[in-house]
Amino acid sequence: MIRGTIKVDTEICKGCELCITACPQKSLGLSNNINSHGFKYVELIQDNCTGCINCALVCPDSAITVYRQSKNSIKQNKKVTV
Amino acid sequence: MNMKYDNNVKLMKGNEALAEAAIRAEIDGYFGYPITPQSEILEYLSKNFNEEDGVVLQAESEIAAINMVYGAAGSGKRVMTSTSSPGMSLMLEGISYITAAQLPCLLVNVSRGGPGLGTIQPSQADYFQSTKGGGHGDYRLIVLAPNSVQEMADFVFDAIYLAEKYRNPALILSDGTLGQMMEKVRLPEKGSLPKSIPEWAAKGKIKNKERNIIYTSAVDPTVMENLNKELQNKYALLQQEVRYELSQIEDAEILIVAFGLSARICSKAQEMANDNGLSVGLLRPITLYPFPSDTIYKLAQKVQAILVVELSAGQMVEDVKLVVNGSCPVFFHGRMGGEVPTPDEIFFELKKITDKQAVKN
Amino acid sequence: MINKCEIEDLELVYEKPKTLTDTPMHYCPGCGHGVINKLIMEVIDELKIQDKTVGVAPVGCAVFEYRYMDIDMIEAPHGRASAVATGVKRVNPDKYVFSYQGDGDLAAIGTSETIHTVNRGENILMLFINNAIYGMTGGQMAPTTLIGQKTSTSPFGRSVKNNGFPLNITELISKLDGAFYVTRHSVHKPNSVRKLKKAIQKSFEYQKENKGTCFIEVISNCPAGWGMTPLKSNEWLEENLIPKYPLGDIKVPTKN
Structure with a gap:
């Protein structure tokens, strides 16, 4: 499996949950914490992110940055630890 | 402004002299809608304005015309429109925006008898509308009132000069008689009004520079009051042009x-x-x-x-x-x-x- | 929370486009406007036309767009964005110009400007955001509001008797000769977002070739105006709006 991860700008996130539904891996959920604007923000709740960018695409506030293991490391079948 | 005049004396209608002066004042665009007694301006420009020098566009309404002026002026170009009283009423919303955004442009009202549809004969009943703002909010136009065909031509240059100097629309308030009557006129020559694209113009963001935004709104009343103060300070300064x-x-x-x-x-x-x-x-x-x-x-x-x-x-x-x-x-x-x-x-x-x-x- | 992802050789695959400013958006949580704003700026970034683009956003939820889009912009009066864009484009034919209008703006107060801009085949991109309601002013009925849909000015549901029918303006303008490319999209799913981006890309490319008016309608949500959660609003959109305003190309350039 290709591995990926995301970084959420928790101050920008408004907790609309659209990314949670968009995620095919069900990797995302709302945090119990709230940001300074009073919104619960999104976070990874499972370590199965594939870096497919679906969450970032539907995010209205551009709060999500997506990373994926490089093509190089996929080719070399490097071991990935999460 | 260093005005140079053509040696030839011509016999021209007021509206046509104004239109020819606009060409010589090197406008980049004219947007207008036909209405008597000023349609000759649009007609003359449609016939005589060189396509390479800019655009002459008959809009679908005065409302569209003034907003085209707003866009074109916002991009830093020298543009104008002309109309007569009922058309002016339609343009007022756009004029309020143009004034609030502090954009220069030339407006012409060859006014006619009103209220309502009124007549096509001359009138000066648009004085309040012209000098008190006219549309919503605290704003003023620079208003020039010609009384001859010669001044119909000259004031195009004066109005554009003042509009660009103060970043405020300038209006030539004429009337049906001045627009329609023929008199001898010596036309100003091209090159009397230097032209440049201003720094504030929305024409594509220059790298490593702040973007230019043409806007008229503020959520914070303090910001809006400051914008108003800026306008009022400008109008105070404008008094020297009387x-x-x-x-x-x-x-x-x-x-x-x-x-x-x-x-x-x-x-x-x-x-x-x-x-x-x-x-x-x-x-x-x-x-x-x-x-x-x-x-x-x-x-x-x-x-x-x-x-x-x-x-x-x-x-x-x-x-x-x-x-x-x-x-x-x-x-x-x-x-x-x-x-x-x-x-x-x-x-x-x-x-x-x-x-x-x-x-x- | 999963804190540490220690993946070797991590590669950045998606981030906010650089053409979008860091100003937090004023849009309500889950509102489609943010996605559409982002897509336009992504395309401008990728086509490297930031220095050649002027955007026009009128009154409505679009009005503060200039805070987010790092390009030169003009804020237009209500309904007049396409006339303002015409003005910009006509005296700057070498620039890329787009307007971004809501349903009230484009299909009610600005109907005349919309029709005539397209009819002249103005070489601009018109983006039409249809969420079937007036969002900015607090949820009043729009020309595109569905029959039976409750808004603050149709509290018992829009009735044909009183308010007439929802206006399908995109189909209407697609019949005009000046319309070059007319298409309808949404942003409620990752794939629809991808499709919309392609449409915006195409439109800017057509504009470069002076093809005529490109018109993109985006069916979007208004969770606050509709009184729904963002998730519920997207479901409602799919069940109600899309059947009335079907997605897909309406007019595509004929192949020579």
Whole structure:
């Protein structure tokens, strides 16, 4: 499996949950914490992110940055630890 | 501004002279909608404006036309529109935006009798609309009032010069007669008005520079008040551009105050009156905004009475009374709905005033 | 929370486009406007036309767009964005110009400007955001509001008798000769976002070739105006709006 991860700008996130539904891996959920604007923000709740960018695409506030293991490391079948 | 003139004297309609002057003032675009008595401006430009020099576009309405002007002016180009009274009413929303965004452009109102659909004959009943803002909010236009075909042409340059200097729309307030009548005119030459794309223009963000935003709104009232203050400071500065014409004011007992076409008729009445032993001076405001308040006030201290003549129910007379502030009596004579007074009519008014003042004295 | 992802050789695959400013958006949580704003700026970034683009956004939720888009912009009066854009484009034919209008703006107060801009085939991109409601002013009925849909000015549901029918303006303008590319999209799913981006890309490319008006309608949500959660609003959109305003190309350039 290709591995990926995301970084959420928790101050920008408004907790609309659209990314949670968009995620095919069900990797995302709302945090119990709230940001300074009073919104619960999104976070990874499972370590199965594939870096497919679906969450970032539907995010209205551009709060999500997506990373994926490089093509190089996929080719070399490097071991990935999460 | 260093005006150079063509050596040829031409016989031209006011509207056409204005249109030709616009070409020579090197406008980049004209957006307008046909309406009598100013359609010759759009017609003349459609025929004579070189496509390589810019665009002449007949819009679907005055509302669209003024907003095209807004967009084009916002991108830093030299643009104009022209219309007549009912069309001007439609443009007011856009003009309010253009003024708030502090964009220069040339507006022309070849006004006609109203209210409503009115007539196509001349009128000055758009004085309030032109000089008090007209649309919503605290704003003013720079207003120039020509009284000849020559000035229809000249004021295109003056208006654009002032508009660009103050980043505020400038209006030429003409009327149906000045637009339609033919007179000899010497046209200003190209190159009298230097042109450059201003730094504030929305024309594509320059790398490593702040983007340019043309906007008129603010959520925070403090910000909006500051924007208003900026406008008001500008209008205070604008007062130095006041222009007027005086004739025979030395020893005048009665002062006529009239602009545009009515000033022209008044100057004939003045001649008749002075030939008949009256002593009548004439002040013609050339800029209606800024208004020649100081000069009128000073003259009001000297004369016995002031007669204001307008092609309206009396609009500028309110400004005159405000300035005179009781220093001398202010009389009014006006015709409405497209009717024009004769010199005899005004002469008769002058005699009436003289009689009244004589009784008083 | 999963804190540490220690993946070797991590590669950045998606981030906010550089052409979008860092100003937090004023849009309500889950509102489609943010996605559409982002897509336009992504395309401008990728085509490297930031220095050649002027955007026009009128009154409505679009009005503060200039805070987010790092390009030169003009804020237009209500309904007049396409006239303002016409003005910009006509005296700057070498620039890329787009307007971004809501349903009230484009299909009610600005109907005349919309039709005539397209009819002249103005060489601009018109983006039409249809969420079947007036969002900015607090949820009043729009020309595109569905029959029976409750808004603050149709509290018992829009009735044909009183308010007439929802206006399908995109189909209407697609009949005009000046319309070059007319298409309808949404942003409620990752794939629809991808498709919309392609449409915006195409439109800017057509504009470069002076093809005529490109018109993209985006069916979007208004969770606050509709009184729904963002998730519920997207479901409602799919069940109600899309059947009335079907997605897909309406007019595509004919192949020569």
